[in-house]
Amino acid sequence: MKISELSRRSGVSIPTIKYYLRDGLLPQGQLTTAANQADYGEEHLRRLRLIRTLVGVRRLSVSAVREILGAITEEGDLHQIFGIVIDARPATKLRKQDREETAGGDTEGVADARRLITEMGWEVSPGTAAIQTLGEVLDALSDVDAGIGWQSLLPYARLTDRISELDVKQMNGASDLLELAERAVLVSVLLEPALLALRRLAQEDKSARLFSGSPGGGETA
Amino acid sequence: MKISELSRRSGVSIPTIKYYLRDGLLPQGQLTTAANQADYGEEHLRRLRLIRTLVGVRRLSVSAVREILGAITEEGDLHQIFGIVIDARPATKLRKQDREETAGGDTEGVADARRLITEMGWEVSPGTAAIQTLGEVLDALSDVDAGIGWQSLLPYARLTDRISELDVKQMNGASDLLELAERAVLVSVLLEPALLALRRLAQEDKSARLFSGSPGGGETA
DNA sequence: GGATAACGGATCGCGCTACTATCCATTATG
DNA sequence: CATAATGGATAGTAGCGCGATCCGTTATCC
Numbered sequence: 001m002k003i004s005e006l007s008r009r010s011g012v013s014i015p016t017i018k019y020y021l022r023d024g025l026l027p028q029g030q031l032t033t034a035a036n037q038a039d040y041g042e043e044h045l046r047r048l049r050l051i052r053t054l055v056g057v058r059r060l061s062v063s064a065v066r067e068i069l070g071a072i073t074e075e076g077d078l079h080q081i082f083g084i085v086i087d088a089r090p091a092t093k094l095r096k097q098d099r100e101e102t103a104g105g106d107t108e109g110v111a112d113a114r115r116l117i118t119e120m121g122w123e124v125s126p127g128t129a130a131i132q133t134l135g136e137v138l139d140a141l142s143d144v145d146a147g148i149g150w151q152s153l154l155p156y157a158r159l160t161d162r163i164s165e166l167d168v169k170q171m172n173g174a175s176d177l178l179e180l181a182e183r184a185v186l187v188s189v190l191l192e193p194a195l196l197a198l199r200r201l202a203q204e205d206k207s208a209r210l211f212s213g214s215p216g217g218g219e220t221a
Numbered sequence: 222m223k224i225s226e227l228s229r230r231s232g233v234s235i236p237t238i239k240y241y242l243r244d245g246l247l248p249q250g251q252l253t254t255a256a257n258q259a260d261y262g263e264e265h266l267r268r269l270r271l272i273r274t275l276v277g278v279r280r281l282s283v284s285a286v287r288e289i290l291g292a293i294t295e296e297g298d299l300h301q302i303f304g305i306v307i308d309a310r311p312a313t314k315l316r317k318q319d320r321e322e323t324a325g326g327d328t329e330g331v332a333d334a335r336r337l338i339t340e341m342g343w344e345v346s347p348g349t350a351a352i353q354t355l356g357e358v359l360d361a362l363s364d365v366d367a368g369i370g371w372q373s374l375l376p377y378a379r380l381t382d383r384i385s386e387l388d389v390k391q392m393n394g395a396s397d398l399l400e401l402a403e404r405a406v407l408v409s410v411l412l413e414p415a416l417l418a419l420r421r422l423a424q425e426d427k428s429a430r431l432f433s434g435s436p437g438g439g440e441t442a
Numbered sequence: 443g444g445a446t447a448a449c450g451g452a453t454c455g456c457g458c459t460a461c462t463a464t465c466c467a468t469t470a471t472g
Numbered sequence: 473c474a475t476a477a478t479g480g481a482t483a484g485t486a487g488c489g490c491g492a493t494c495c496g497t498t499a500t501c502c
Contacts, residue, residue: 049365050365078428079429079431082425086421086424122423123426123429124422124425130421131418133415133417134415134418134419136414138415140278141407141411144267144407153415156387157423159383159387160422160423162380163380163420163423164420164426166376167424167427168424168428183367188424192417194354194355194377196413197334198377199388199413200307200409201338201355201381202341202343203385203389204307204343204345204346204351205385207303208345209344210300211298
């Protein structure tokens with residue numbers, strides 16, 4: 001398959017494909033006889049769709065995607081792949097707010113996050129970015145004095161625990177390991193916006209039943 | 222309070238505060254005697270923290286934040302505020318992939334999303350962005366042939382329904398309506414990354430129990 | 443009351459990211 | 473053999489979230 005066909009079948013423009021090739025997101029095609037003709041396979045097409053999903057649906061930066069893809073192809077251990085995928089955070093460069101840290105180098109929120117993890121009995125690697133994220137949220141909640149501490153999140157944690165059980169159920173039926181890895185990435189990553197969307201829909205439903213004074217109110221650009 | 226104090230107490234730089242003032246995120250301070258001295262109150266501080274949360278923790282664009290803040294201050298109906306907050310989507314300018322639409326102007330995924338909503342008995346406004354988001358995810362899932370359709374999301378939907386019940390429980394104890402609105406925004410918005418983080422932690426836990434070949438594997442830069 | 447520093451207001455510019463456009467020599471294609 | 477596509481490289485673009493600087497005015501401190 002030539003690059004033009006790859007572009008047509010994937011819906012990604014040729015310059016963008018070239019960009020991904022340059023940046024190492026997409027492996028080089030097999031160079032044929034001459035230096036200006038390369039051959040791309042179905043694997044490239046799958047990979048390209050995966051990239052577009054990670055960048056487009058979730059908001060991963062190109063560099064984060066590169067890490068994930070590297071993990072998929074190089075590491076054999078699915079748990080490690082998971083770790084990298086889970087660790088990836090959306091692209092941003094916001095300097096973090098000044099915040100005093102406790103002795104261990106953690107903010108108070110991070111410490112609370114660890115308490116929550118202990119309480120749930122979860123076994124996670126202590127450096128996971130998710131802990132930092134959770135800690136940031138707890139810090140922010142404490143800042144705004146919302147009266148929501150880590151204990152308030154325990155019911156949430158129990159529900160997310162059940163969600164993760166659903167997640168691993170979705171990961172059956174893959175033939176080879178590479179496919180399984182890709183599938184794991186998709187389930188973990190692609191369902192994130194779906195979960196948020198579902199929560200918002202459920203919130204809107206609950207909110208309509210509770211707060212709505214004017215029952216119409218359904219036009220948003 | 223002068224702008225320097227506002228900057229110190231909020232941790233936001235003066236140029237950034239000025240930028241927010243210019244862009245209408247932050248109401249102007251009360252101009253005092255002269256034209257070069259304005260007075261900011263606690264309300265500005267609270268507002269500033271809210272902005273930083275929306276921009277920093279969730280990834281809302283400045284314009285999206287402006288809409289939300291406008292809704293908070295102008296609309297009285299909490300459900301409408303919720304609608305706007307829920308409708309807000311992270312900043313991006315990715316052109317959407319070419320995708321054939323069915324007759325109604327929806328993609329197949331959006332149609333499936335509506336089926337799911339009907340099945341759940343949720344009452345939501347038909348134009349909510351969350352439906353589009355859900356539809357995109359379903360489209361993407363169908364693209365990669367993951368074998369995950371809208372029926373597979375029903376268990377997730379039931380769990381998110383319970384999550385949203387928790388959400389509304391968190392929204393008690395606010396005195397005035399403005400505070401209630403801000404609180405609602407915070408609960409809805411700030412708990413999003415928390416939920417994702419919790420899911421990732423739970424996934425890592427489940428993944429470790431299922432897939433891990435090498436039990437160490439806990440170092441991530 | 444005079445120097446100094448901070449203020450509000452405005453304009454310009456920067457750094458980053460994810461691309462897009464253009465050019466080139468080479469080579470498949472009709 | 474002419475045309476168009478290809479791989480490869482280099483530059484340019486757009487938008488966003490600020491930061492830097494300048495300006496004239498005014499509080500502040502001695």
